[in-house]
Amino acid sequence: MKHIRNFCIIAHIDHGKSTLADRLLEFTATVTQRESQAQLLDNMDLERERGITIKSHAIQMNYTHEGQEYILNLIDTPGHVDFSYEVSRSIAACEGALLIVDASQGIQAQTISNLYLALEQDLVIIPILNKMDLPGAMPEEVKDQIVDLIGGERSDIIPASGKTGLGIQDILTAVIERVPAPVGDPDAPLQALIFDSVFNSFRGIIAYFKVLNGEIKKNDRVKFVATGKEYIADEVGVLKLNPTPKGSVKTGDVGYIISGIKEAREVKVGDTIILRDRPAPGIQGFEEVKPMVFAGIYPVDTDEFEELREAMHKLQLNDASLVFEPESSAALGFGFRCGFLGMLHMEIIQERLEREFDMTVITTVPNVSYIAHTTKGDPFTVNNPSELPDPSKLEFVEEPYIKANIITKAEFVGPVMSLCIQKRGMITNQHYLTADRVELIFEMPMGEIVFDFYDKLKTISKGYASFDYHQIGFKQSDLVKMDIMLNGEHVDALSSLIHRSNSYDFGKRICEKLRELIPRQQFDIAIQASIGAKIIARENVKALRKDVTAKCYGGDISRKRKLLEKQKKGKKRMRQVGNVEIPQSAFMAVLKLD
Numbered sequence: 163m164k165h166i167r168n169f170c171i172i173a174h175i176d177h178g179k180s181t182l183a184d185r186l187l188e189f190t191a192t193v194t195q196r197e198s199q200a201q202l203l204d205n206m207d208l209e210r211e212r213g214i215t216i217k218s219h220a221i222q223m224n225y226t227h228e229g230q231e232y233i234l235n236l237i238d239t240p241g242h243v244d245f246s247y248e249v250s251r252s253i254a255a256c257e258g259a260l261l262i263v264d265a266s267q268g269i270q271a272q273t274i275s276n277l278y279l280a281l282e283q284d285l286v287i288i289p290i291l292n293k294m295d296l297p298g299a300m301p302e303e304v305k306d307q308i309v310d311l312i313g314g315e316r317s318d319i320i321p322a323s324g325k326t327g328l329g330i331q332d333i334l335t336a337v338i339e340r341v342p343a344p345v346g347d348p349d350a351p352l353q354a355l356i357f358d359s360v361f362n363s364f365r366g367i368i369a370y371f372k373v374l375n376g377e378i379k380k381n382d383r384v385k386f387v388a389t390g391k392e393y394i395a396d397e398v399g400v401l402k403l404n405p406t407p408k409g410s411v412k413t414g415d416v417g418y419i420i421s422g423i424k425e426a427r428e429v430k431v432g433d434t435i436i437l438r439d440r441p442a443p444g445i446q447g448f449e450e451v452k453p454m455v456f457a458g459i460y461p462v463d464t465d466e467f468e469e470l471r472e473a474m475h476k477l478q479l480n481d482a483s484l485v486f487e488p489e490s491s492a493a494l495g496f497g498f499r500c501g502f503l504g505m506l507h508m509e510i511i512q513e514r515l516e517r518e519f520d521m522t523v524i525t526t527v528p529n530v531s532y533i534a535h536t537t538k539g540d541p542f543t544v545n546n547p548s549e550l551p552d553p554s555k556l557e558f559v560e561e562p563y564i565k566a567n568i569i570t571k572a573e574f575v576g577p578v579m580s581l582c583i584q585k586r587g588m589i590t591n592q593h594y595l596t597a598d599r600v601e602l603i604f605e606m607p608m609g610e611i612v613f614d615f616y617d618k619l620k621t622i623s624k625g626y627a628s629f630d631y632h633q634i635g636f637k638q639s640d641l642v643k644m645d646i647m648l649n650g651e652h653v654d655a656l657s658s659l660i661h662r663s664n665s666y667d668f669g670k671r672i673c674e675k676l677r678e679l680i681p682r683q684q685f686d687i688a689i690q691a692s693i694g695a696k697i698i699a700r701e702n703v704k705a706l707r708k709d710v711t712a713k714c715y716g717g718d719i720s721r722k723r724k725l726l727e728k729q730k731k732g733k734k735r736m737r738q739v740g741n742v743e744i745p746q747s748a749f750m751a752v753l754k755l756d
Contacts, residue, residue: 164343166414168235168372169288170218170252172280173262174270174628175241178292180204180215181324182262182333183238189330190223190234193403202403208513215240216510217480218252218358220370220401220416227338234337235401235416243272243630244504247451247483250279251431255357255372255416258286258341260333261312265291265299265321268599269307270628271569277312287312288320288336295323307596344414351440352376352384359429361476367423370401371435372416374445378435379410384421387444388433393421426475431482451483452633453501455612456545457508458489458526458655459515460497466521467496473519474498477511484511489546491655494524499545502528505616526655530608533560533636547657550643553694559659560636562608565590568619570627572598577622585610586661607639609659644669644698646676647690648742656748669699677701679748685736705733 171179180201187193187202201210209216215238223234237252253259259280263269280287289308291301305316320336322329354371362368378384382395397420399407411417423429434444461470471488478484485501502508508528515521532544535557544550550559566587570578572594579589579602587606594600611631619627642665646656660668669691676689680703687703710725 163346163348163412163414165230166233166235166344167258167337167341168237168256168344168414168416169258169260169337169341170237170239170249170256171260171262172239172249172253172273172276173241173292174264174267174272174276175214177241177262177264177267177270177273178324179238179241179262182260182290182292182322183221183236185324185327185330186236186333187221187223187403189327189334190225192221192223197403207517208510214242216245216248218248220252220255220358222400222402222416225334225338227335232338233415234334237416239276241272241276242506243275244502244507244510245483246272246275246279247503249276251357251482253280253283253285254355256283256285257344258288258337260290260337261287261308262290262292263304263308265293265301265304266296268300268304269311269569269595271567271630272628274311274567274569275630275632286341288333288340289314289318290329290333291319291321292324294321294328295326303596307599310595346373346375346413348375348377348413350375351442352378352382352435352437353442353445354378354435355445356386356429356431356433356435358482359431359479361426361479362420365420365422367426367429367479368405368418368420369423369429369435370416370418373411373413375413375442376437376440377410377412378417378419378437380407383438384419384435385438385441386428386430386433386435388430389428391428392438393423396420396422426479429479451485451503453483453485454504454530454608454633455502455508455528456531457500457502457528458491458494458497458546459486459500459512460491460494460524460526460655462522462524464495469519470498470515470521470523473515473521474500476519477514481511483507491526491548492652494526494655497524505612524655527658528612529658530562530612532562532641532659535560544659547643547659548654550659558638559641561639561641561659563605563634563637564608564611564631565634566604566606566611566629566631568602568604568627568629569595570600570602570623572600574623574627575600575602578602578619578627581615581618581622582606585615605634607637607661608633642693645692646672647688647692648680648744649688650690653744665693666698669693673699673701676748677703679745680742681745682706683742685733687742 173179184202218237218239220237225232239249239252320329320332353375354373356369356371358370360368385392397407398411400417405418436442483503486498489499490496533541534544535541536555537557582604587604589604591603640662641659642662644660646653673689673691686705689701690697691699710729711722714722
């Protein structure tokens with residue numbers, strides 16, 4: 163056991179984690195020249211196209227150091243704030259972490275937040291300065307930032323380059339010398355923590371675990387503590403490039419188990435595996451994931467509801483941070499109310515449903531969950547604006563607030579502040595990390611950053627601002643429910659909760675946008691935004707008209723008027739029976755109002 167090392171790689175998005183992982187795998191000869199490709203561990207097409215890591219990937223390497231062979235379990239993690247739950251689960255399976263900082267960009271917001279996740283679990287941090295081969299690298303300045311952030315000696319920081327392979331041997335030596343071996347009792351009853359799971363269409367569900375105590379052998383009868391179900395371990399093994407079967411997986415090692423589980427609901431991330439005949443208590447797993455953004459996902463064809471449910475369960479296996487429950491909408495039929503960790507997460511889930519499961523879905527306007535207090539004094543959670551009680555029964559509404567950390571260059575402080583204040587943010591702290599890097603701390607409503615805050619922040623700071631946030635609780639706000647009506651009928655999928663001060667402007671803009679997007683029909687369509695019974699904005703989509711007076715040459719005006727009146731009557735009747743089709747682009751229009 164003392165020759166096992168478990169470590170993960172953490173960093174801000176795009177600081178070169180996956181490339182560095184490739185070099186480590188090549189250096190330890192875990193992959194052959196023929197198998198290797200760029201971003202080897204990112205096995206999803208979507209990850210390759212976008213160049214981001216979405217899922218954590220575990221792999222085992224063997225390395226000989228000073229004549230002694232070591233087993234190194236490496237987990238590569240995502241860098242984007244929306245996938246931080248993946249990072250927190252990976253950290254639970256490790257004893258050490260490589261903190262990678264880009265030598266040309268320095269420390270960014272997600273670097274700091276991932277570092278705190280690792281420190282909470284008492285991991286040993288090995289700082290690495292990556293991309294040393296770039297002409298824009300500033301090693302001395304960035305080393306100062308790292309020492310300021312985590313302390314330690316400057317000599318502990320390892321210069322490296324994922325592209326050229328500089329410093330790879332130093333990293334492996336540091337992992338062996340600095341990261342402690344896993345602790346555990348090989349003779350105790352089995353306790354293994356599940357930190358991930360994947361779905362395989364031939365073999366059922368494969369759970370990844372880390373053995374904390376005891377060992378797990380092939381054909382053992384095991385029990386999952388949270389669900390209480392029992393299985394036979396058909397196959398256990400370790401995670402090389404492809405899963406490699408072994409007779410047993412011992413204390414401190416990371417492995418996988420296949421036991422023919424078919425139901426997605428039977429495997430919970432954070433659950434404990436124990437032996438049926440030598441029971442042991444469950445381990446404290448991870449805290450439940452807190453979704454930040456809620457949106458409805460509906461099948462385009464209402465008959466596909468059950469298929470969508472299956473697809474969501476399989477996706478949830480692969481992405482434990484997805485939360486969903488069934489709901490129905492008058493406009494869209496049956497679907498699911500889903501909780502995501504952010505906008506990118508939502509976009510990725512929608513795309514994965516389309517690619518991996520061939521489901522075409524409609525996504526409604528994203529929002530956050532509020533707490534409504536009725537006049538009777540009962541608080542209850544509102545995930546969907548249509549659940550909000552009648553204004554006469556409503557005392558007040560509380561909305562979730564976040565603490566936002568923004569790190570940017572000094573020249574962009576003005577625009578960043580005005581953006582946050584426009585989004586109802588309050589600045590609570592500002593301090594200079596170096597002469598030209600500022601950390602700004604804001605308290606702002608979660609609902610304001612759901613739509614397009616991150617994109618705007620990147621735009622005004624020319625890509626230099628990095629952003630990270632966490633929830634700090636609820637505060638009372640003056641919120642109103644704004645409904646959108648088409649020809650007097652409410653479209654519940656477009657209603658939203660919004661601050662009273664922004665409502666008039668928002669209502670006007672959304673009506674204008676819908677007028678462009680809704681195709682013209684044979685009859686007039688009135689698009690209205692309303693708060694309660696009060697209409698605050700209106701736009702009209704004009705009817706398509708046939709020229710009925712074309713056949714009248716000259717003659718009396720009353721002949722023409724008679725034809726026009728006849729047409730008008732027909733249009734009126736058509737409007738009573740006709741209904742308005744809303745294209746998918748209209749639901750997403752709200753996100754792209756500016």
